[in-house]
Amino acid sequence: MAQIIKAPAKINIFLQILGDREDGFTEIISLMQAVSLYDTIRVQRAERGLELSSNEPSLPLDSSNTVAKAWAVMCAAVGKELGAKIDIGKKIPMQSGLGGGSSDAAGAMIGIAREWGLKIDRETMKQLGAAVGSDVPFFFGGGSSLVEGRGEIVTDIAVPTDYALLLVKPPFGISTKDAYRRAKNGLTVGNKKRILNYLHQLTSISKLVELGNALERPFFEAHPGAMEIKKKLLRAGAVATALSGSGSCFFGVFENIDTAEIAKGKFKEFWRETALPAKMPEI
Numbered sequence: 001m002a003q004i005i006k007a008p009a010k011i012n013i014f015l016q017i018l019g020d021r022e023d024g025f026t027e028i029i030s031l032m033q034a035v036s037l038y039d040t041i042r043v044q045r046a047e048r049g050l051e052l053s054s055n056e057p058s059l060p061l062d063s064s065n066t067v068a069k070a071w072a073v074m075c076a077a078v079g080k081e082l083g084a085k086i087d088i089g090k091k092i093p094m095q096s097g098l099g100g101g102s103s104d105a106a107g108a109m110i111g112i113a114r115e116w117g118l119k120i121d122r123e124t125m126k127q128l129g130a131a132v133g134s135d136v137p138f139f140f141g142g143g144s145s146l147v148e149g150r151g152e153i154v155t156d157i158a159v160p161t162d163y164a165l166l167l168v169k170p171p172f173g174i175s176t177k178d179a180y181r182r183a184k185n186g187l188t189v190g191n192k193k194r195i196l197n198y199l200h201q202l203t204s205i206s207k208l209v210e211l212g213n214a215l216e217r218p219f220f221e222a223h224p225g226a227m228e229i230k231k232k233l234l235r236a237g238a239v240a241t242a243l244s245g246s247g248s249c250f251f252g253v254f255e256n257i258d259t260a261e262i263a264k265g266k267f268k269e270f271w272r273e274t275a276l277p278a279k280m281p282e283i
Helices: 066-078 100-115 122-130 136-140 176-184 192-201 205-209 216-222 224-235 257-264
Strands: 003-020 026-045 050-054 084-089 144-149 153-156 164-169 240-243 250-254 271-275
Touching: 003 100, 003 136, 003 164, 003 176, 003 192, 003 205, 003 240, 026 100, 026 164, 026 192, 026 271, 050 066, 066 084, 066 100, 066 122, 084 100, 100 122, 100 136, 122 136, 136 144, 136 153, 164 224, 164 257, 176 216, 205 240, 205 250, 216 224, 216 240, 224 240, 224 250, 250 257, 257 271
Parallel strands: 050 084
Antiparallel strands: 003 026, 026 084, 026 144, 144 153, 164 250, 164 271, 240 250
């Protein structure tokens, strides 16, 4: 019997850069929130090897796919090949900053664990996920998490979830690598203690968003016209708005799903979707 996993998208409520790491990665601190936009991962046993499929024609189905990397990590963890057929039903847009690839990898790992009856706890899954990609450990958290290091340090945190989101993605962006390179060239390094003190004093999601995304500046440098998306979200009733990750998706925070749905009609020229804060799937 196949395992079906709903793999949620995420937004970065804020994201700040703390500096370079000796391993070549970037030290960050970010508040991430899972949201109710899902890819669907279907995991089924096979005689041998890995067979990947997807409804998204542009998605690579070779060893570069995050799901293929996740499968290899799980095989290594148990010391044997776990023959599998894994289908990736894409709904989260690619190259959006919504974490679709990382969530798909985590979903595949959960599906594999279920299908083979592997008893692996969330903390161990986070460690295994870190070998797949920097954002993967977040998807083994509770849904609202403070993420530190290069992404491998995940601490669940209680934050407001009484809001709705409108996600808006323009048909352009910049690579994550280029975004971080540009951000580190001239951006003031965030102070971790200041950010944490500010975080624990706040109860409003809009104030948390105001902590900012360090990757917005390089995005707007590459695409100055994208600033109009933020302005338009605010005119449409959003109480706060920001770029998620390195983009290219923006999110607007609304008081409820009805006002977000009304605002959705004002962005017909772009991919757009409403969503709510969400929890992670059970392992």
